[in-house]
Amino acid sequence: MIAGTATKKIFITGLACLVMSMGSSFAQTTESTFRIARVKYNGGGDWYNDPSSEYNLLKFVKENTQIDVKVTTEEFVEVGSERMFNYPFLFMTGHGNLYLSDFEAKKLREYLTNGGFLYVDDDYGFDRSFRREIKKVFPERELVELPFSHGIYHNHFQFPNGLPKIHEHDGKPPQGFGIFYQNRLVVFYTYESNLADGWADPDVHGDPEPVRRKALEMGANIIVWALTN
Secondary structure, eight states: OOOHHHHHHHHHHHHTTEEEOSTTOEEEOSSOOBOOEEEEOBSSOOTTOOTHHHHHHHHHHHHHSOOOBOOOSOOEEETTOGGGGGOSEEEEEESSOOBOOHHHHHHHHHHHHTTOEEEEEEOSSOHHHHHHHHHHHOTTOOOEEOOTTSGGGTSSSOOTTSSOOOOOTTSOOOEEEEEEETTEEEEEEEESOOHHHHHSOHHHHOOOHHHHHHHHHHHHHHHHHHHHO
């Protein structure tokens, strides 16, 4: 098990690679490149769906920001694994059920409270189990809806009305929820938006290019926010 100070050092090193400069511009060091790891979880949900999503998002971020990005495919970590601490940004999605053991919940909390960031996208049917299981990680905290004025909607691309609507699902308005720890957003959860499907290859879901563009722009905002706050 990585001690708390060692874990924190990992994230100080990783997150120091990207700092806010002027406006939407970013300075960087050459110590490392940014990567995303998808979370592999138990419970039966298809954590692995749309594997092209991260590749396309990272490619978009590389082309549209000054973040030093490693464009990769199929990087994943098992929830609770020590390998989580190699990544400042984790991504979780799927349909169906999520289950976290007590050990997994404890390790995920350790990751998040020592500098890590988790982005979760409800790909439809994931909401109930995610809300239930995230309470194991932060039993003392609630998911709160972020106002449209929050910086995650404005730090690089502008979303004055909050999340874009990518897929209809139940026809509800899209919502972005967060969990804060010591005033830092550590979990961002998108509901009734389905950003990650908009990142996938165009022929997967057949989304129009302007819709895909909005999904990618919002994804870039989430990465920028995670790495600069």
